[in-house]
Amino acid sequence: MSTLLDDLILLASRAPSAHNTQPWSARIVSETSVEVSVVPSRTLPAGDPSFRDVVLALGAWVESFAIGASELRFDVSVEALPALERLEELPVVGRADPSSPVLRVTLRPREAGTGSPVGTSPFSADDVRQRGVFRGRLAGHPETWDDLVDVDLPPWLSVRRLDDRAMAYLSRLGIAFTASRPSVAKELLSWLRLDPKHPRYRLDGMTDVMLGLPRPLARLAAPATRRRHLRDPLLGVAGVIGGASESLERARSLRPLALSLAESSPDSPTHLVLVANARLAALDDAPRVTAAMDSSIGIAEPDVLDAGRVLQRLWLHAFTRGLAVSPHSELIDSPLAHGLLRKRLSLGRSDVALAVFSVGVPSGEVPRSPRLTDVVS
Ligand SMILES: Cc1cc2nc3c(=O)[nH]c(=O)nc-3n(C[C@H](O)[C@H](O)[C@H](O)COP(=O)(O)O)c2cc1C
Structure with missing residues (x-):
């Protein structure tokens, strides 16, 4: 059984995470259970102070584990542990604390007669292994995103469409925000691996190839990600440009969403926003209402964990249709872009864009x- 758990942990490590930080540390604690702790040095204190991206990544990890288990005719039960709602107590650096796991996943053999013989997930372990983010040009596609049966959206989560113009505008605002905040930009640079000679090139972070950077440009920029005397002036210049473009962009006005969506070119990619409703999520569970109010994400962490599972299913839904995903968290990270996004989608008080x-x-x-789990030859 422990080989099985090892294999599932290896599969789950293919889950996506912001900046490819892989903030999870899994430990086999019994014949059938795995506990997962968060690695403090793999969180993003500047860019993700609410731990939203950390918990979404943990959810994607759980979903990947569950897909592998399902293929082997196991169900999983997932227990969110109290430490999941106390992430702000984590140190800023250091290793995972195995005595303070945030979740426990337990395998249960599927009872005979339930589910299909080869598993209940519509996705396969191979889908989990092969899915990847694509940051180059994305072309339009006939997929409508109306039929998400395989994603199995709970009633408190919805997928909203954003128009091309708003996407481009809010993304520019978000990038300007990142550039103009030295702590956020510095953190991002520390996760870039622009040269294969970088000691962590084959372990974590985002490589030049993942970012689609031309090789000469990547080699030119690489030293600035590692050498302080080059990095700090670069951050200074980026800060000035970012700050200036943030104020310039602020003045823009957009056509109504429905009109702009109707005018979307069929050649353009689709822009989607995963929105959680904190009130609906907490409906059956009164303590969750307070938990949602306590959480700086605006929704209780165990619900964000579930949303991370759904996010992975959405990305796998795209993958199994020959499509690829390009995430744009900058729209949520920048308070200005986030506010305008909420307005654009007419989100209510208890709606949270995740x-x-x-x-x-x-x-x-x-x-x-x-x-980190790749075998480097
Ligand atoms: C919650 C979350 C937020 C992310 N935000 C961004 C983003 O804003 N921009 C981006 O280019 N990639 C983003 N990513 C994608 C990760 O960078 C990517 O998953 C990681 O580098 C591993 O690559 P892979 O997904 O191709 O395996 C995000 C991923 C997750 C799970």
Whole structure:
């Protein structure tokens, strides 16, 4: 059984995570159970202070584990542990604390006669292994996103469409925000691996290939991600440009969403926003209402964990249709872009935008991202 758990942990490590930080540390604690702790040095204190992206990534990890288990005719039960709602107590750096796991996943053999013989998930372990983010040009596609049966959206989660113009505008605002906040930009640079000579090139972070950067440009920029005397002036310049474009962009006005969506070109990718409703999520569970109010994400962490599972299913839904996803968290990270996004989608008080991504037909090969668990030859 422990080989089985090892295999499932290896599969789950293919889950996506912001900046490819892989913030999880899994430990087999019994014949059938695995506990997962968060690795403090793999969180993003500047870019993700609410731990939204960390918990979404943990959810994607759980979903990947469950897909592998399902293929082997096991169900999983997932227990969110109290430490999941106390992530702000984590240190900013350091290793995972195995005595303070955030979740426990337990395998249960599927009872005879339930589910299909080969598993109940519509996705396969191979889908989990092969899915990847694509940051190059995405072309339009006939997929409507109305039929999400395989994604199995709970009633408190919805997928909203954003128009091309708003997407481009809010993304520019979000990028300007990142550039103009030295702590956020510095953190991003520390996860870039622009040269194969970088000691962590095959382990974590985002490589030049993943970002689709031309090789000469990547080699030119690489030293600035590692050498302080080059990085700090670069951050200074980026800050000035980012700040200036943030104020310039602020003045823009957009046509109504419905009109702009109707005018969307069929050649454009689709832009989607995963929205959670905190009130509906807490409906059957009164303590969750307070938990949602306590959480800086605006929704209780165990619900964000479930949303992370759904996010992985959405990305796999795209993958199994020959499409690729390009995430755009900058629309949520920048308070200004986030506010305008909420307005654009007419979100209510208890609605929380958790993830933004574009989907389309990739114009090139989808690069393979590294993992800590890859065997480096
Ligand atoms: C919650 C979450 C937020 C993310 N935000 C972004 C983003 O804003 N921009 C981006 O380019 N990639 C984003 N990503 C994608 C990760 O960078 C990507 O998953 C990671 O580098 C591993 O690559 P892979 O998904 O191709 O395996 C995000 C992923 C997750 C799970």
